[in-house]
Amino acid sequence: MSIDSRVFPDEQLPEGSVVDGETVTSPIDETFDFVVIGSGAAGGTAAWTLVQAGYSVAIVEEGPWVKTREFDRRIFPSFKRMFREAGTQALMGNSIIPLLQGRVVGGSTLVNSAIVWRTPDDVLDDWSKNWGLGGAITERDLDPHFAAIEEELKVHAVLDEALGENNRLFVDNSFKGGFVGTRMRRYENACKGAGQCLTGCPNAAKQGMNVSYVPWSLRKGARIFTSVRVDRVAIKNGRAVGVVGSTTATNPKHAKKIPVVVHARRGVFLAASTIQTPNVLRRSGIKNPHLGEHFMAHPGLGLPGIFGQKVDMHFGATQGAETIDFRKSERFKLETISMQPELAAVRIPGVGRELVSRLTTLPHAAIWVAQIRATAQGSIRPGFGGRDMVRYSMAKEDVAAARKAAALIARLFFESGAKEVWPGIHGLPEIIRSMDEVKLIENAPLDSRHYSFIASHLFGAARMAASERDGVVGLDFSTHAAKGLYVVDSSIFPTNLGVNPQHSIMGLARLAATRVAADPLAIAAA
């Protein structure tokens, strides 16, 4: 048995910098300048920015810290430890849309594909002109922050050695679909193409927050409280003064909860994600008619194509190729994704021996996906047992965009030499074998219940607006209702983006933290 002698960035952390809620035995009561709720893209970035500005920072994370050395390529052991509700959450509406969210140190950056897109200009213009943000967040404001993050997290296009056949087929054949497919730009350092982005990079090549900004912050004096669930933000005289919560554990049924109070001398940054942030605000006594409303998403629809030759999705960047050529005109973006058999099975036609036999053909499968910039809006409410309930139904035009994208993907598969495409649309043949049959997809019903969507990019529900009448969070990133309570995740986005949101989230979080750290009035008010 070989022993991996590498030292990963999430190891050898300063003593006492990690307080593990799964093992603490007595109540916690500590004080810092700032408390950051969440350690994902937004929380990790905000913490690192505040630490660099010289403040003492506590990060409070609901999930555990699963270290690089512990990553398991098997899906269920990973999902139950690293995903909220073991990956079984769903958006509930006309149809049930599975939803994946990391609940772990690093948040979804540990389990996503680290795809980088700066906030598109047209989105910033829209926010400025139509959503009342004016000059609060401009391209000029964000660019230096994007540039700094890209440099720190080694952003570059997927290299040859990590591309893999699934991605290569997409890039090389995209011209046959009339568009330009490109390699993705990702936060990564020496990706070996392990194809395990969804269960944590075993080489710490993917620069998730768990191996970058969070450990970097700890090495500069921050502390992290893991497996601690924030019940509410404490608000005194209209100002956020800390967080109140308790320890949790992977198995809540057997966990003994220990009270945790972390005081904030200067402010609280809320970065719990689009789904959780509105309910944290509610539990903290924040009231606003827009709170929990205007939730938006990018529902994704994937199609497997089966080739004569092996594609071997398990090798290469999990997601490594894409196009945004249709983002404005058709409201969708195309991407590749590789899936392990545990996840792909649900998209494989049939049941019984037919299904199992098809599962064994996965080495010949490529999977290409459409992310829909959906117009639909949903809502977020508290659910049973402390869960979050998301109501969301896709609009007809969103399904129309998805159908168009599915037909395009199917055509591209056949142009690329695929023998079969599995549309996964109810009422259509489970397998189509020729270009002629693509018209069946083009004429599929515009009913979201006929399709198998999955949601991962989430926006809104505590949107930013100049006045309390129009939104929950002000242009200074602080809630209108309580000062010093800064919301920096994608819940503040007035709209969705049409591109992967991680970079926008990080750019805005860095901008917010930089402004707060540099604002003597805000600090003095504390």
Add this chain to the structure above:
Amino acid sequence: MTDQPRAITALEYKWARATLGTIYPAAPEAGVTQGIADMDLAGFIDELAEALPAITFFGIRLFLLLVALSPLFVIGKPRTMAGLGEKDREAVVWKIGHSDIYLVRQMVMALKATFAFFFGGGAELQAICRSAEPDRAKLLPLGRKNAA
């Protein structure tokens, strides 16, 4: 191997084995000699009960129960799934999974998705789907326009 899950009754487990064994059976012709019912299904059900929110696990349990008791309504045979032959069991699951009623077909979809976490992770299937690392040289015939 766990003989009987703690999270559900013996009768439910018998029905679960019949239903799930129909969705994910052995397929020796494809190199998969172990169906889900030959694996540690009981252990996985207990793992699910621990990992999922109670309401989600209740939903899975309910779907298993409804499918197990459905043959009378689906193929007109007054038996449970455990009392049917392989062909009839497959017909029941196929028909439910292809029902025009969304919530009905979602029962099979939910079971297929949840138990894929377990069956898809089986050693045989993993070995088939994760064959030796591909020859990298073969993977790089990129056109110049696509070079990084």
